[in-house]
Amino acid sequence: MNEKTGEKRIGRKLAAALLWLAVWQAVSMAFGRSFVLPSPVSTFKRLLELCAQGSFWQACGVTLLRVAAGLLLACLLGFVCAWAAQKSEAAKEILAVPAAVIRSVPVMSVILIALLAMKSAVVPLFVCFLMCFPVMYTNILQGFESVPDEYRELAQVYRIEGSRYFTKIMIPASMGYIKAGLSMCAGLSWKSTVAAEVLSNPRISMGYHLLSAKMYLEGADLFAWTVGIVLLSVCFEKLLKHLLRRW
Amino acid sequence: MAFSERDIVLTRISKEYDGQNVLKGLDLRIEDGRITAVMGPSGLGKTTLLKILLGLEICEGSVSGMQGRKVSTVFQESRLLPWLTLKQNLELVCGPGCEAKIADALALMELSDAADKKPSELSGGMQRRGALARALAYDGDVYILDEPFTGLDEELKDRIAGALCERWRKEKKTVLFVTHDSAEAAAYADETVRLGELV
Numbered sequence: 001m002n003e004k005t006g007e008k009r010i011g012r013k014l015a016a017a018l019l020w021l022a023v024w025q026a027v028s029m030a031f032g033r034s035f036v037l038p039s040p041v042s043t044f045k046r047l048l049e050l051c052a053q054g055s056f057w058q059a060c061g062v063t064l065l066r067v068a069a070g071l072l073l074a075c076l077l078g079f080v081c082a083w084a085a086q087k088s089e090a091a092k093e094i095l096a097v098p099a100a101v102i103r104s105v106p107v108m109s110v111i112l113i114a115l116l117a118m119k120s121a122v123v124p125l126f127v128c129f130l131m132c133f134p135v136m137y138t139n140i141l142q143g144f145e146s147v148p149d150e151y152r153e154l155a156q157v158y159r160i161e162g163s164r165y166f167t168k169i170m171i172p173a174s175m176g177y178i179k180a181g182l183s184m185c186a187g188l189s190w191k192s193t194v195a196a197e198v199l200s201n202p203r204i205s206m207g208y209h210l211l212s213a214k215m216y217l218e219g220a221d222l223f224a225w226t227v228g229i230v231l232l233s234v235c236f237e238k239l240l241k242h243l244l245r246r247w
Numbered sequence: 248m249a250f251s252e253r254d255i256v257l258t259r260i261s262k263e264y265d266g267q268n269v270l271k272g273l274d275l276r277i278e279d280g281r282i283t284a285v286m287g288p289s290g291l292g293k294t295t296l297l298k299i300l301l302g303l304e305i306c307e308g309s310v311s312g313m314q315g316r317k318v319s320t321v322f323q324e325s326r327l328l329p330w331l332t333l334k335q336n337l338e339l340v341c342g343p344g345c346e347a348k349i350a351d352a353l354a355l356m357e358l359s360d361a362a363d364k365k366p367s368e369l370s371g372g373m374q375r376r377g378a379l380a381r382a383l384a385y386d387g388d389v390y391i392l393d394e395p396f397t398g399l400d401e402e403l404k405d406r407i408a409g410a411l412c413e414r415w416r417k418e419k420k421t422v423l424f425v426t427h428d429s430a431e432a433a434a435y436a437d438e439t440v441r442l443g444e445l446v
Contacts (some may be wrong), residue, residue, distance in 0.1 A: 172330040185262040
């Protein structure tokens with residue numbers, strides 16, 4: 001019964017994907033200009049060609065590293081700040097201001113401001129960190145604040161303090177909120193990093209190739225890199241979810 | 248009756264919630280090294296009294312004899328952390344290097360086979376025994392227990408409570424436990440306090 005339901009679900013997903021590919025093909029044929037809207041066939045053919053080149057994987061690897069490093073930094077600082085905020089109302093008030101400001105500042109403004117102060121290779125990492133930080137901070141803080149009183153009392157009576165309290169009670173009890181934050185950041189981190197790469201244009205990056213393809217009106221290249229980014233982003237999110245499931 | 252400096256003494260304890268008195272001017276002495284049962288109808292503040300002794304509730308009046316003492320407790324709910332196994336729950340409270348204490352506590356509670364199970368895999372009675380095993384492994388000077396034998400069938404309760412009381416008497420632990428069951432109080436406690444008569 002379950003196997004059948006699973007097969008049906010996969011079948012429905014495949015059918016939906018095929019439908020949208022057919023729509024893409026039809027629109028591309030109707031448009032007639034392959035440098036503006038290449039067909040799915042030429043896009044995937046170009047993607048396969050790119051996959052055979054070392055520079056493609058190098059760019060993917062470096063962008064992936066920037067995403068992972070930015071997200072990791074956002075998580076670490078999110079933990080530190082959330083810990084401080086749940087310990088002190090004053091710290092919470094102080095941290096609420098930058099968290100709210102960062103959340104509402106357009107990503108393009110952040111990139112342009114960062115470009116004035118940093119090397120182009122560092123800007124994407126910094127932007128990824130800055131975009132993910134308020135999401136992680138808010139979610140971790142919510143998680144910490146939602147630790148049930150019964151666990152706090154248990155820790156108080158049995159003198160479970162410091163790092164033992166943090167790692168054995170606080171983090172596991174907040175895991176639902178932390179997972180939700182990471183899930184939100186998985187997509188956001190890729191979008192902000194690639195956007196920053198396009199504007200800051202470091203030589204080894206997916207954003208650099210994306211911009212080059214646009215400048216030389218290589219529609220198939222532009223779409224192939226975009227599909228590559230989407231696929232990597234989806235794989236990254238799935239890997240993150242898989243790792244988090246162990247907790 | 249000979250009083251000891253280590254007796255736990257509650258003097259004129261009052262506690263109110265939303266303007267309603269739960270405890271009013273309670274005076275109570277819990278003798279050191281003895282097992283005391285607290286009885287009384289629901290809503291008379293038995294659990295509140297335990298929380299005051301554990302330092303989890305602020306109240307009017309004074310409590311002496313609890314400062315600096317290591318306290319093992321069983322709350323009204325078992326409060327085993329669901330993400331840890333039973334053994335890890337015990338390790339959490341007693342820290343590293345207490346494998347022997349953990350093994351002993353689990354054996355006494357007849358839970359050795361369930362050591363690697365998560366609380367969700369245990370029945371209500373086993374969770375209760377798990378909470379008792381955690382209190383034992385922590386090895387406090389004072390035991391504050393809120394209905395510790397709830398959910399255990401009679402035969403198991405007799406066996407486990409009997410073994411526990413024997414050990415506590417031997418080690419001269421100060422034990423205070425809440426119960427609704429007068430037979431339980433009569434069977435295991437050296438002294439019974441009826442809260443309704445004191446308040």
